[in-house]
Amino acid sequence: MGLVGDTYTLLLREMLIFKKNFKVSVARSLMFPLIFILLLGSFGSALKNVPVAVVNHDYGLTALNFINALQLGNSLRVVQETTQQQAMDLLSRGTVAAVIVIPNGFSKSLADSNIYVYLDNSQPQAAAVVSSQVKLSAATVGTTAALDGLPSADPTTPSVITNYAYGASSNYLSFVVGGLLVMVASFGAVFTSGFTLLSDRQMGNLKAFLTTPINEFSILLSKILYGTFQSIFSAYIGLAIGLMYGASIAAGIVGFFELIWIIFLVGLGFSALAIALATRTTQLQTYALMAQTVTMPLAFLGGAFVPVSLLPNFLLPFVAVNPLTYAVNAVRDIMIKGYLPMYTLISTSAILLVFTSVMVGLAFILFKDTSKQI
Amino acid sequence: MAEYAIEIEHLVKRFDNLTAVNDVSLNIRRGEIFGLLGPNGAGKSTTLNMVLGLLSPTSGRVLVNGTDMHTNPYAARNEMGIVTQETVVEPELTAEQNLMIFGRLYHIPEPELRKNIDFALGLADLTSFRNAYAGTFSGGMKRRLETAKSLMHAPSVILLDEPTTGLDIQNRTKIWDLLRDINKNQNVTILLTTQYLEEADQLCDRIGIIDHGRLIALGTPTELRQKIGMNSVIEISADREVLQKVADVFRKIGLEPKILTNKVVAPAGSAATKKIEMLIKELSARKVQIHNISMHEPTIDDVFLKLTGSEVRDTTGDYVGGRAGFMMGRVR
Numbered sequence A: 001m002g003l004v005g006d007t008y009t010l011l012l013r014e015m016l017i018f019k020k021n022f023k024v025s026v027a028r029s030l031m032f033p034l035i036f037i038l039l040l041g042s043f044g045s046a047l048k049n050v051p052v053a054v055v056n057h058d059y060g061l062t063a064l065n066f067i068n069a070l071q072l073g074n075s076l077r078v079v080q081e082t083t084q085q086q087a088m089d090l091l092s093r094g095t096v097a098a099v100i101v102i103p104n105g106f107s108k109s110l111a112d113s114n115i116y117v118y119l120d121n122s123q124p125q126a127a128a129v130v131s132s133q134v135k136l137s138a139a140t141v142g143t144t145a146a147l148d149g150l151p152s153a154d155p156t157t158p159s160v161i162t163n164y165a166y167g168a169s170s171n172y173l174s175f176v177v178g179g180l181l182v183m184v185a186s187f188g189a190v191f192t193s194g195f196t197l198l199s200d201r202q203m204g205n206l207k208a209f210l211t212t213p214i215n216e217f218s219i220l221l222s223k224i225l226y227g228t229f230q231s232i233f234s235a236y237i238g239l240a241i242g243l244m245y246g247a248s249i250a251a252g253i254v255g256f257f258e259l260i261w262i263i264f265l266v267g268l269g270f271s272a273l274a275i276a277l278a279t280r281t282t283q284l285q286t287y288a289l290m291a292q293t294v295t296m297p298l299a300f301l302g303g304a305f306v307p308v309s310l311l312p313n314f315l316l317p318f319v320a321v322n323p324l325t326y327a328v329n330a331v332r333d334i335m336i337k338g339y340l341p342m343y344t345l346i347s348t349s350a351i352l353l354v355f356t357s358v359m360v361g362l363a364f365i366l367f368k369d370t371s372k373q374i
Numbered sequence B: 001m002a003e004y005a006i007e008i009e010h011l012v013k014r015f016d017n018l019t020a021v022n023d024v025s026l027n028i029r030r031g032e033i034f035g036l037l038g039p040n041g042a043g044k045s046t047t048l049n050m051v052l053g054l055l056s057p058t059s060g061r062v063l064v065n066g067t068d069m070h071t072n073p074y075a076a077r078n079e080m081g082i083v084t085q086e087t088v089v090e091p092e093l094t095a096e097q098n099l100m101i102f103g104r105l106y107h108i109p110e111p112e113l114r115k116n117i118d119f120a121l122g123l124a125d126l127t128s129f130r131n132a133y134a135g136t137f138s139g140g141m142k143r144r145l146e147t148a149k150s151l152m153h154a155p156s157v158i159l160l161d162e163p164t165t166g167l168d169i170q171n172r173t174k175i176w177d178l179l180r181d182i183n184k185n186q187n188v189t190i191l192l193t194t195q196y197l198e199e200a201d202q203l204c205d206r207i208g209i210i211d212h213g214r215l216i217a218l219g220t221p222t223e224l225r226q227k228i229g230m231n232s233v234i235e236i237s238a239d240r241e242v243l244q245k246v247a248d249v250f251r252k253i254g255l256e257p258k259i260l261t262n263k264v265v266a267p268a269g270s271a272a273t274k275k276i277e278m279l280i281k282e283l284s285a286r287k288v289q290i291h292n293i294s295m296h297e298p299t300i301d302d303v304f305l306k307l308t309g310s311e312v313r314d315t316t317g318d319y320v321g322g323r324a325g326f327m328m329g330r331v332r
Helices: A002-020 A022-040 A061-074 A084-093 A124-141 A172-203 A205-210 A216-245 A252-278 A284-301 A313-321 A323-337 A342-370 B044-052 B073-078 B095-105 B110-123 B139-149 B169-185 B197-203 B221-227 B240-252 B272-285 B300-308 B322-328
Strands: A050-056 A076-081 A098-102 A114-119 A144-147 B004-015 B018-029 B033-037 B059-064 B080-083 B157-161 B189-193 B206-211 B214-219 B233-237 B263-267 B292-296
Touching: A002 A022, A002 A216, A002 B095, A022 A172, A022 A216, A050 A061, A050 A084, A050 A124, A061 A076, A061 A098, A061 A124, A076 A084, A076 A124, A084 A098, A098 A124, A114 A124, A172 A205, A172 A216, A172 A252, A172 A284, A172 A323, A205 A216, A216 A252, A216 A342, A252 A284, A252 A323, A252 A342, A284 A313, A284 A323, A323 A342, B004 B044, B004 B189, B018 B044, B018 B059, B018 B189, B018 B206, B018 B214, B033 B044, B033 B169, B033 B197, B044 B059, B044 B157, B044 B189, B073 B080, B095 B110, B095 B139, B110 B139, B110 B169, B139 B169, B169 B189, B169 B197, B197 B300, B206 B221, B206 B300, B214 B221, B214 B300, B221 B300, B233 B272, B240 B263, B240 B272, B263 B300, B272 B292
Parallel strands: A050 A076, A050 A098, A114 A144, B033 B189, B033 B206, B080 B157, B157 B189
Antiparallel strands: A098 A114, B004 B018, B004 B059, B206 B214, B233 B263, B233 B292
16 A cells, blocks of 8 residues: 555545535635625725815816716715815814815916815825825816825826726735635645644544554645645635625636646645644644744735735845745736736746645654654 | 564663663563553553554564564554554544544455454444444443454454543443453454553453553462462551551551551451451550451452552542653653
């Protein structure tokens, strides 16, 4: 039989247990994706109907056109206030995200009239939506909007034409789902392979396995493969939820298979990492703590939640050595860009495979060291 | 075929500053039931783990059917079935699946495996529970399933680490019957550890007692009783506070008392009835209140007490915890 046969037998055991607990496994795999997609996935849609207060001192036709333009596309919800004082009160209470003041005489002489916008930048995303919409609307009536009371030096506004080179149909949801898949894959791996090894140790199963004439390495290998299976399983449940919720795989059916490959590599590497961690303790609680301490920062630094470009400079070295960074990038290429260059595919696979081999080696050395301590 | 089923030769296991097993030599004969006794932390489990090949000895060696456990572990393990102290059955698998997995781990070929599963289920008296999940079984059923599991690959030796701990008397008797059955009918050599001395007394052909890492006694239960020269044992139970006074009375008439939790016991030597008479006289003269006085044939309990100075069941191992735990033999 040897290594392959023994690994198969032990994997068969895990699979039979998995089959017995199928409903629980599905429910557990549903939790993360549902929570994350529901909480983070609607991020983009929250930036519709940003409330702004408009104080109109002018009442001319141009002013009304401007206010109409503000409301185009539903990105802003306009509340009219009679005095600037009332409007500023709303802003200070957080009821509105910005106050827009149209001065008296605005309609008569556009050239030297400035629209004043007061922004609450404690909600940067909302503020960004407001300022872009104000600029757009100001352009339609042919004036400039001055932010924070600084009049623009340029009286004429050049028109801006925007084209999306990639990700035209992208939204924050696809971004979230891409990161989520990698996160769920790594978490799924860590919380199955490590936990089953520890519970086997606690229940005495490990001792029983070690007293049979099997290759010790097959115990590790079966745990790693089971963890990998669990991460693919969880990731695809996550993907299914994401797709139903409105995300899309821009690369189509090819992308689907490329995703399996990337998720498989992430699962493999993180299952091995989990085994290496699990050999260091006998307590489930300690293990859970260690696993979270390792996986949460890796998921964060890999850009699973926020784009890596938003992270401060001192974190960038950690981003560069984090294997999840490359996995997340590849998944986003597949899901958002719609095209995974062969170079990226090969380099990402190589990085993840190197990570996996190092972790398998480490797990094996540590396991050999501690397996006798029953 | 080697002469002995298990040969333990000058086995030593030293941890950093602790010698857990100190030069133990022991030969277990083919076809016998051998019981290994000892208080917790005496080196019993460490010895057993070395026999299982889970620990490497500092020096000495273990042969299973003439095969060295540490140079050729795979061949040696094929000769051996193991029932560990923790009941190792997977609750999420059926009885049949539990057996199937372990049969495969012992590399039993497919057609034979089916037969062996049926045989093991019959042996454990679980044929009608073939497809029931082991998690639904009672403690005794799990224990039987595990014992049958260790016999799947038709080993010539099986090792049982406290096979009946925590079982009620009915299930304990069933396990005993099972062990006697396989010992007699399959000619399987049995090495077991136990903390129930009456179990060792009834079940075992020979007994070895380990204390402080050394083998301090070896022989049949009868031999052991004779060896320590105990004819009868006098036992007086009384309130805790007066036990010391009772012991003084024992000493006065020339006996060597041992004070236990609620009684004082001493080997009576010759003229036991006479000594009881003297004891009662002396006790009433000193106005010491006692509950009961009795005399009985020595049990393995008494042998154990005499040799190790402790009651086997009333001691617990120190909780060492974490990764150092294994050093003391066992962590509960």
